[in-house]
Amino acid sequence: MKAVTISRYGSTEVLEYSEIEKPQITPNQLLVKIQATSVNPVDWKIRQGQIQLLSGFNFPIVLGCDLSGVVLEVGEKVENFEPGDEIYTFINPLVGGAYAEYIAIPANTAALKPKNITHSQAAAIPVAGLTAFQALLDLGQIRPGQKVLINGASGGVGTFAVQIAKAMKTEVIGVCSSKNITLVESLGADRVIDYNQIDFTKESEQYEIIFDAVGKETFSSCENVLKPEGIYISTLPTVENLPSTLITLFMPGKKSKLVLAQPNPRDLISIRELIEDELVKPIIDRTYKLGEIAEAHAYSEMGRAVGKIVISNEETSLVD
Known part of the structure; x- marks a missing residue:
């Protein structure tokens, strides 16, 4: 072959x-x-x-x-x-x-x-969709009405994350470059931030979940814009994020988590249902x-x- x-x-x-x-x-x-x-x-x-x-x-x-x-x-x-x-x-x-x-x-x-x-x-x-799904549902425990920020919203993982978060009836804020704002809006984002113009980590807005789908930020850089019980999730096990993930595991309050997708048939079925219901593409x-x-x-x-x-x-x- x-x-x-x-x-x-x-x-x-x-x-x-x-x-x-x-x-x-x-x-x-x-x-x-x-x-x-x-x-x-x-x-x-x-x-x-x-x-x-x-x-x-x-x-x-x-x-x-x-x-x-x-x-x-x-x-x-x-x-x-x-x-x-x-x-x-x-x-x-x-x-x-x-x-x-x-x-x-x-x-x-x-x-x-x-x-x-x-x-x-x-x-x-599979890889991108399951990464987004397992990050938001398993690690983020996403719930309707929450405010969720997706960093890297126009990428492979980010495009799924925006749609899944919206399907879960949350308020979705996407972060991407200016040329991809229209796409991210079309996927359901309630607000889109151009990272070349605005640094979301310096804003006053706070979020229940920050999903760093491109691993460009760290828990420490996002900590101030997380709500008191907020969760930061990254796709990259960097030297900056590994210690914070271990430390916050045993402490109350804000959490740092890392996602490593697994080929879980249950989650593949859930994504299939979202796609067949035309909530995700x-x-x-x-x-x-x-x-x-x-x-x-x-x-x-x-x-x-x-x-x-x-x-x-x-x-x-x-x-x-």
């Missing part, structure tokens, strides 16, 4: 579009024909070798974690899926494997994809083919993507 592999760490030049062996499934797995995947920053951080102590040196490595596709084979112990089911999920980025035509995945990490969107749209959801910046992965990585590394970057295989046949 075709896949994108790396045999060493480095620039986009190390990405190889090559032929590798098709995976075999175990009794608890699904063999999935991947119709689409997406680019997450963790993919090119692994490729660059930024986290090689975790990703290791067992080359070749197949990158990619988001996926949407069609079940071709079902393990003998799997009861809730059958061939032909259209599913979506993500796999551990350190394991990878989604930049390929086929993948074997644990059945207990997947869910049926939303019926009203394409595979390309569905592949934009994936925002796609650009779509590439699998053989164009170098261009997709280069664009992602620029940090200018609005929403998600998708890699589509939808034109390929479901038959070998």
Whole structure:
């Protein structure tokens, strides 16, 4: 099967579009024909070798974690899926494997994809959508009527966070650049702050939840604009945020938390319901083919993507 592999760490030049062996499934797995995947920053951080102590040196490595596709084979112990089911999920980025035509995945990490969107749209959801969902609902304990600020509101995670927070009937304030204000407003934000004009951490407004979807702030920088029981949530375990997360865990009052999304079928189902109810939609910046992965990585590394970057295989046949 075709896949994108790396045999060493480095620039986009190390990405190889090559032929590798098709995976075999175990009794608890699904063999999935991947119709689409997406680019997450963790993919090119692994490729660059930024986290090689975790990703290791067992080359070749197949990158990619988001996926949407069609079940071709079902393990003998799997009861809730059958061939032909259209599913979506993500796999551990350190394991990878989604930049390929086929993948074997644990059945207990997947869910049926939303019926009203394409595979390309569905592949934009898992990592970013689950990060936003689990940050706001599990860590933030979001409730109707709260005031929620989303920093990085036009990004992959942020676009989902704005919509999910609005679906939860909260007052949503988005922070982004001026060129993306209209988009964030269209997603339901009640107010949008241009970070080039206003520093929200210096304003008098206070929030129950601040979700830093791009990891640009810290708990200490946001503490003054959190309400007395407010929660700051970041996507990045920085040296500034790790101590505050540990300290506030054991103290009353304001909290600092870190989100690390997990491929939870229950949450994938909840997001599917939000999408099928047309309360949430994936925002796609650009779509590439699998053989164009170098261009997709280069664009992602620029940090200018609005929403998600998708890699589509939808034109390929479901038959070998």
